[in-house]
Amino acid sequence: MIKLAPSILSADFGNLLSDVQKVAAAGVEYLHIDVMDGHFVPNLTIGSGVVKALRPHTDLVFDVHLMVENPERYIEDFVRAGADIITVHAEATVHLHRVVEQIKAAGVKAGVALNPATPLDAIKYVIEDLDLILLMTVNPGFAGQKFIASVVPKIEILAKHLDKYQLHAEIAVDGGIGAETAPVVVKAGANVLVAGSAIFGASDPVEAVQRIRSLGEGARLHSVN
Numbered sequence: 320m321i322k323l324a325p326s327i328l329s330a331d332f333g334n335l336l337s338d339v340q341k342v343a344a345a346g347v348e349y350l351h352i353d354v355m356d357g358h359f360v361p362n363l364t365i366g367s368g369v370v371k372a373l374r375p376h377t378d379l380v381f382d383v384h385l386m387v388e389n390p391e392r393y394i395e396d397f398v399r400a401g402a403d404i405i406t407v408h409a410e411a412t413v414h415l416h417r418v419v420e421q422i423k424a425a426g427v428k429a430g431v432a433l434n435p436a437t438p439l440d441a442i443k444y445v446i447e448d449l450d451l452i453l454l455m456t457v458n459p460g461f462a463g464q465k466f467i468a469s470v471v472p473k474i475e476i477l478a479k480h481l482d483k484y485q486l487h488a489e490i491a492v493d494g495g496i497g498a499e500t501a502p503v504v505v506k507a508g509a510n511v512l513v514a515g516s517a518i519f520g521a522s523d524p525v526e527a528v529q530r531i532r533s534l535g536e537g538a539r540l541h542s543v544n
């Protein structure tokens with residue numbers, strides 16, 4: 320089964336809770352929360368305060384994507400605020416193994432994200448400890464960018480590797496995911512689809528969720544048969 324993770328970066332921040340409730344009612348599995356620090360990526364977004372404010376209003380799994388340098392400074396903050404999964408960038412810390420351990424010790428699931436140009440080797444020695452691997456299909460920093468197709472073989476190689484060694488990590492993809500690209504990434508082996516503008520930018524986000532899910536599921540069933 321694939322999981323959908325709408326990214327609130329493309330939600331209406333003035334009506335954030337109502338947008339979150341919309342996608343929750345559409346049956347999405349994760350809520351993807353993009354945290355940017357203006358250093359690791361050029362943009363600035365939200366901090367743990369927004370996570371904390373949303374937490375009492377929904378049971379959705381909070382999937383926090385930290386696009387920040389030295390993410391080890393913020394792990395406990397986001398756990399206290401209500402994160403369920405915390406994903407850090409391999410490029411953003413020199414102590415990746417330590418941060419992964421820190422996330423798990425704080426009691427939540429651990430993910431590592433890789434920019435499009437970062438090889439899979441960057442996670443070679445932590446892969447067994449990961450719950451989620453986030454392959455960026457755009458360069459992180461902004462919503463609404465064009466999907467980078469050269470990441471597709473990377474998804475395939477990772478999916479084969481996880482299968483071969485029977486590792487349990489989910490493969491998430493993030494950036495330019497929508498009705499056109501969902502089947503491509505699912506066929507390659509992704510099972511968590513992060514989508515911002517394709518969901519919150521649609522005139523009917525509920526319909527967009529259903530459409531992306533059914534196109535993704537169709538590609539999955541096709542590739543297992």
Ligand code: DX5
Pocket residue numbers: 326328329351353384457458459460461462463464493494495496513514515516517
């Ligand atoms: C990009 C963020 C994404 C972004 C995706 O840096 O990590 O989660 O919100 O937006 P879309 O789906 O519009 O490419």
Ligand code: ZN
Pocket residue numbers: 326351352353384493513
């Ligand atoms: Zn993201």
